[in-house]
Amino acid sequence: MSKHTTPAARVVDVAVVGVGTIGSMALWALSTARRRSASTLRVLGIEQYGTVHTHGAFSGESRLFRVAAKEGRHLTPALLEARTRWLELGRLAARDLLIPAGAIHIAPSGHPDLHAALSAAEEFDLPHRHFDADDLRRQYPQFAVDHGDEGFLDELAGVVRPESAVFAASRQAQADGAEVLYNTVVTSLSPTGTGVRIETSAGAVEAGHVIVTAGPWTARLVPGLSRMLTVANFALAWFMPADISAFLPARLPGFMRDFGDMHAFGAPSIDGFSVKVSPHLHLPTVANPARRPMTLSREQLRWLGTQAQRIFPSLDPEPVRWSVHPDSQSPDSRPIIDTIGEGRISIAAGMSGNGFKFAPVWGQAVADLALTGASPWQDAEFTLAHHADPVD
Numbered sequence: 001m002s003k004h005t006t007p008a009a010r011v012v013d014v015a016v017v018g019v020g021t022i023g024s025m026a027l028w029a030l031s032t033a034r035r036r037s038a039s040t041l042r043v044l045g046i047e048q049y050g051t052v053h054t055h056g057a058f059s060g061e062s063r064l065f066r067v068a069a070k071e072g073r074h075l076t077p078a079l080l081e082a083r084t085r086w087l088e089l090g091r092l093a094a095r096d097l098l099i100p101a102g103a104i105h106i107a108p109s110g111h112p113d114l115h116a117a118l119s120a121a122e123e124f125d126l127p128h129r130h131f132d133a134d135d136l137r138r139q140y141p142q143f144a145v146d147h148g149d150e151g152f153l154d155e156l157a158g159v160v161r162p163e164s165a166v167f168a169a170s171r172q173a174q175a176d177g178a179e180v181l182y183n184t185v186v187t188s189l190s191p192t193g194t195g196v197r198i199e200t201s202a203g204a205v206e207a208g209h210v211i212v213t214a215g216p217w218t219a220r221l222v223p224g225l226s227r228m229l230t231v232a233n234f235a236l237a238w239f240m241p242a243d244i245s246a247f248l249p250a251r252l253p254g255f256m257r258d259f260g261d262m263h264a265f266g267a268p269s270i271d272g273f274s275v276k277v278s279p280h281l282h283l284p285t286v287a288n289p290a291r292r293p294m295t296l297s298r299e300q301l302r303w304l305g306t307q308a309q310r311i312f313p314s315l316d317p318e319p320v321r322w323s324v325h326p327d328s329q330s331p332d333s334r335p336i337i338d339t340i341g342e343g344r345i346s347i348a349a350g351m352s353g354n355g356f357k358f359a360p361v362w363g364q365a366v367a368d369l370a371l372t373g374a375s376p377w378q379d380a381e382f383t384l385a386h387h388a389d390p391v392d
């Protein structure tokens with residue numbers, strides 16, 4: 001080859017751009033389809049960082065997993081399916097990906113999210129418990145419970161380990177024949193009529209179909225989505241309880257706590273010394289992930305500590321660690337799962353702070369769109385048409 005010859009583009013059937021949360025699950029779904037049909041489907045993942053990293057939406061030790069969907073009862077079947085897949089992936093990887101601690105929501109009586117989850121549990125006959133304030137104080141003395149509070153325990157819920165999950169799905173996909181290019185940045189996508197040309201920092205790839213699962217970076221790759229997608233930023237914080245035994249998964253479920261206009265979520269202790277309590281701190285939303293806030297002020301940390309201690313009075317209000325992470329945000333917090341480019345580019349984005357629990361199913365949905373053009377998991381609310389005009 002002369003030194004002026006352009007290297008031939010690598011050719012694959014399906015490329016997954018961004019192997020984070022949804023991308024790793026899409027790769028796993030594609031490679032499972034490849035194995036089950038004994039096909040020669042060429043599947044390639046392309047990830048700008050390494051297998052597990054701290055830049056995207058998935059780091060931070062734990063993610064709350066719920067089954068009774070407060071977001072709308074019609075989403076409960078997707079969460080039941082996600083639970084089956086979390087357990088299956090955990091078995092395949094020999095890792096405890098889903099800690100079956102349950103998840104409790106404590107809120108002032110009549111809270112709409114709590115009651116939406118309660119009706120989903122009743123409709124789908126899910127194991128659950130409904131507590132009044134006195135029951136809550138007896139069962140969960142770690143929490144400060146106000147007069148008139150109620151609690152809903154989703155017994156099939158728990159906490160997913162996000163770094164292990166992304167690692168496990170990526171490795172399982174590779175074991176089933178997918179390839180992944182790590183530390184490789186995709187710089188552009190151009191439909192060619194018969195497929196999509198992908199320019200990367202390591203050369204070009206020609207793919208029959210591209211799945212874009214680039215999370216907070218999606219609008220940089222597909223600028224047409226910048227009207228719909230922003231980058232939301234979420235703070236996580238961990239605190240020291242006086243008695244750690246009351247905060248281990250055997251005694252503390254994953255939790256959500258509402259009072260006044262404050263919403264917080266968290267997880268039982270996983271590291272064995274601290275507990276994650278994340279009161280929702282309003283951080284600026286940005287268009288460019290490179291401009292995202294990455295640090296918290298002393299005042300913000302103090303506010304987090306005050307709120308955390310309001311939830312669990314025995315906590316030391318000084319955070320032992322904290323971090324800020326981005327997620328792609330859609331206008332109405334519903335995900336975008338749809339195709340563009342005459343059906344040759346599938347997109348899963350706009351996970352809006354809620355995508356981890358659904359990830360194996362949303363990964364299957366974009367894999368289905370790539371392989372067959374349709375998915376039973378795609379909902380009308382996830383389409384670009386819905387997001388272009390979400391009030392309709």
Ligand SMILES: Cc1cc2nc3c(=O)[nH]c(=O)nc-3n(C[C@H](O)[C@H](O)[C@H](O)COP(=O)(O)OP(=O)(O)OC[C@H]3O[C@@H](n4cnc5c(N)ncnc54)[C@H](O)[C@@H]3O)c2cc1C
Nearest residue numbers: 018020021022048056057064186215217351353355356357
């Ligand atoms: C702090 C925090 C707490 C959360 N808590 C919960 C929770 O308790 N429960 C829950 O269900 N959900 C939760 N979520 C939401 C959930 O974690 C996210 O919705 C989900 O992780 C989003 O996944 P993603 O695949 O869209 O993005 P990511 O996981 O960030 O994946 C995108 C990937 O694409 C790669 N990429 C981007 N651009 C390129 C490019 N040009 N070339 C190559 N690679 C590229 C990135 O490096 C990254 O690996 C939380 C989110 C945050 C931020």
